[in-house]
Amino acid sequence: MDKIDITRPTPFPCTIVIFGATGDLTHRKLIPALYNLAADGDLPAGIRVVGFARREKTSEEFRSELETAARKFSRQKIDDVLWQKFAANITYHRSEFGDVEGYRALASALDIIDGDTSGASTKGNRLFYLAAGPDQFEDILVNLKAAGLNQATPGSWARVVVEKPFGTDFASAHHLNEVVSGSFHESDTFRIDHYLGKETAQNIMVLRFANSIWEALWNHRYIDHVQITAAEPLGVEGRGGYYEGAGALRDMVQNHLLQLLCLVAMEPPFDLHADSIRDEKVKVIRSLRPIVGTEAVGKNVIRGQYSAGSINGARVKAYRDEDRVNQESNTETYAALRLHVDNWRWADVPFYVRVGKRLPKGGTEIAIHFKSAPPVLFNKTSDSFERDELVIRIQPDEGISLRMAAKKPGAAVQIERVKMDFKYNTTFNKATPEAYERLLLDAMAGDATLFARRDEVEFAWKFIDEIEKAWTSDDENVPLCFYGSGSWGPNEADDLLSDDRRAWRKF
Secondary structure (H helix, E strand, O other), rough: OOOOHHHHHHHHOEEEEEEOOOOOOHHHHHHHHHHHHHHOOOOOOOEEEEEEOOOOOOOOHHHOOOHHHHHHHOOOOOOOHHHHHHHOOEEEEEOOOOOHHHHHHHHHHHHHHOOOOOOOOOOOEEEEEEOHHHHHHHHHHHHHHHHOOHHHHHOOOOOEEEEOOOOOHHHHHHHHHHHHHHHOOHHHEEEEEEHHOHHHHHHHHHHOOHHHHHHHOOOOOOOOEOOOEEEEOOOOOHHHHHHHOOOHHHHHHHHHHHHHHHHOOOOOOOOOHHHHHHHHHHHHHHEEEEEEEEOHHHHHHEEEEEEEEEEOEEOOOOOOHOOOOOOOOOOOOOEEEEEEEEEOOOOOOOOEEEEEOOOOOOEEEEEEEEOOOOOOHOOOOOOOOOEEEEEEEOOOOOEEEEEEEEEOOOOOOOEEEEEEEEEEHHHOOOOOOHHHHHHHHHHHOOOOOOOHHHHHHHHHHHHHHHHHHHHHOOOOOOEEEEEEEEOOOOOOHOOOOOOOOOOOOOO
């Protein structure tokens, strides 16, 4: 097999300070990701981890809790000897997020770590990871600056990683960006979207730009439409309080799904530098046809909410009956959108995007539906001749498949759809790394390719805000539709495509 290696920036040793270190993200994702990198030999020597949180505990207690979580959530089996070596570089720092003295004490602790010559050095590099609640972001950023932690010593660097949600609308995102830029330069700011760290999402550009067959067909002449689906069988799972203030549109469409749309729709970048790629993604968001006003939103966007139903034979309750959810809530747990990218490549090609909870199956995929063959020869007498489809599976079972027509063996000419399938795990005989593994390495390397830029975030919010504005108007043109748990969403979402003589692809 021919291999082409594209050199990427090298991750550097550093101290990783995790704010909100006692939370779920740290235990389920960040520490298992760092351990897996160590197990694969990809973690730079000299990495130290400092957990910053409000709960009283010792470093020993913290390490013990992390070990329990790592044994449960790591993609690799925990090796006792390696874990002990890895955990020896983890410490705990207790402080309130709003207490500047806690940050000054942190600065002193980091100076001691930087001066430790007993092992590999951190080189004075520091990566601040905001895994706390978004309501704490401003306090953390302001106090990092107040303690001088945003300034790196000569020859080293200081960077910040900010988790989603990055704001709840354009105004809040713009304010948070102002706070971030007041503490860290844009080149040192990494707004994380774990969807972009998934192997298949990264492969979209390779699929398009390294294979001449696809790029030649990747336009309105050959593509009929594109579908992007993110389906979850679970409900809000105890996160009712958070979800009431978010909803499917803010929680998934504004970031994850628009990011995937950008990767599908973007033009070839000038080179593989982070800003060259992000420049092209921003152009896609700016080219989205605005959906403004209740009439336009009603025609192009469907919002739904799950009612009681059955999934895998088990009865589940309605969203309004979930804990910490208003019994008259209009929060959407499902959203379907018909979008258009108004540029030369995608003229009149609709992008259908849907996301929902309590659906029959879970998974995220992008389906490229090519135009039908001309109505002659094999397609002459059929009104329902199926289109060729290229399906990119983001999760689970990461891979790519192509569905096309083939003759069934036999004397008669019978045509059936067949599938050519590529799966990462079976093709490369290795487990796909977790998204956070790649993203953490990139942050250590200073490579922002897979992270959102300030203007990208703000333009996306401007687009979403117009839809949210229509939904809060109580206009009859934008009703809340209900769907039974275990179904594929409200009937109105099916009508969104059937009105265009199309249908959602079956999972």
